[in-house]
Amino acid sequence: MDARIQGDAPWSARGNRANDIQALWHTALLTGARLADLNKQKASAKKWRDLAAKLKKNFVATFWDAKKQLLADRVLKNNTRDLKVRPNQLMVLSVPFEEGLLDQKTEERVLRNAVSTLLFPYGICSLDPTHRYFHPYHHRDERWFFDAAYHNGTVWGWNAGFTISALCKHGQTEIAWELANNLTNQILKLGCRGGMSELVEALPAGKNKITLSGTWQQAWSTSEFARNGYQDFGGFQPRLLDNTLRLKPSIPAKWKDFSASYPFGRDGRLQVTFTRQRDKEVFLLLLEGPTQPLPIEFSVHAFGQIFGANQEMKHGDILTITIDAKQIAVGLNGQWVGKPAKGKKLLKSKPLTFATPPVHAKFKTMMEKDYLQRIIEAGTFE
Secondary structure, three states: OOOEHHHOOEOOOOOOOEHHHHHHHHHHHHHHHHHHHHOOOHHHHHHHHHHHHHHHHHHHHHHEEOOOOEEOOEEOOOOOEEOOOOHHHHHHHHOOOOOOOOOHHHHHHHHHHHHHHHEEOOEEEOOOOOOOOOOOOOOOOOOOOHHHHOOOOOEEOOHHHHHHHHHHHOOOHHHHHHHHHHHHHHHHHOOOOOOOOOEEOOOOOEOOEOOEEOOOOOHHHHHHHHHHHHHHHOOEEEEHHHOEEEEOOOOOOOOOEEEEEEEEOOOEEEEEEEEEOOOOEEEEEEEEOOOOOEEEEEEEEEOOEEEEEEEEEOOOOEEEEEEOOOOEEEEEOOEEOOOOEOOEEOOOOOOOOOOOOOOOOOOHHHHOOOHHHHHHHOOOOO
16 A cells, blocks of 8 residues: 555565465456467466466465455465455456456455445545554544545545446446445535545444545546446447457346447447336447457347357448347347347346445544554554
C-alpha cells in the first residue's frame, strides 16, 4: 500500500508476497509468453510459461488455508499466512485474462468471504471491520493521522470495479447491479457531480447517509465504473490477437432493454441491442469495420441455463440471437443459421447479500489515540 508514516513505514504493510501481486505476476508471465510466441522467441516463451506454471502450482498451497477456508492476504518472510480479509483477494478472481490461480469452487468461497465481510451497499471496505486495526472513519484528526485509515477500513471507490467483475464472473449479477446502481447515485448526486469521489467513510453517519472523503473526483475510480458497464454487464471482451470478439453479458433482471456501441481495433465497432420479454431474450448485433470474417463468441446466462453461439461476421452483417427457456437460435442477415441448440443447466449458487455496517460497534482505533501508529512504530504490526 502506498500510504506511509512520514514517508517511512507503511500504514498497512503487504510486501511483495501479497495475493493480488501474485495474480498480476502470473498474468504478466502468460502475457509475456504470448508476446514472445508472436515474436518467435521460443526460449523466452518457455521460460515464462514454466514460471507461470510453477507459480500456479504453489499458489494454493501457499495462500489457501483449507481448514479456515480463507485466502491469505499476504505471506510473511517466515512463510506464515496473514489472513486479514481485504478486498484485494478479489483481484485473484478478476485480474487473470484466461487462466486463473484458483479452481471455481475455491474462487466462489473467496468471493463469499469477501462479500459477506466487506461489501456494503455503497462500496467495499479495505479491511475486515472485526479486525483490531479497522479504522471506520478517514478524518478524525484529533485521534489519528488520516492515512492510518486509508487502507484500513475506508471504502476506496476504485475497488468496486474489480468487485463487480468478480461478482459478474460468478453469476452474482443482481448484487453487482445493486452496487453499481448505488455508485451511479454517488456519481450523479454527491460531491463533484459526474465523477466518483476517492473514498467513502466505512460507516454511514445516519440512515443511508454516507460521507465522502479523499479526492473529490478520482479518474481511475470513475473509469472502473465505466469499464464495468462495457466488460461486465455489457460483456464486451475483444480478443484481437486471436482475431475474435467475445460477448459475455451479465444482464440484471431489471434490465428490459439496452443498446451499446463497442469500438475495437482500427475503425471496428460492434453495435448491440438487447430486449427482454417474459419468455424470450433477443440480441441484435451489427458489425462495422472488418472486411474479413471475424468470429463472434457469444455466451449468456438466461432462464437458469448458459447459452452459447459462435458465428463469423463481416462488415455490415446483422446477427440475430433469440433465447427462450428451451433453446438458442441464431440468424445472419435474415436467414437462420444451423439448428436451434439447447442450453446447459447452471449449478445453482446462493445469492450473495451485502454485509451490515457495524454502526454500533466499538473500535480500539477510536478509543486509543494513534493506536495503529504506535503499533507500527513499535515493530509489532501483524
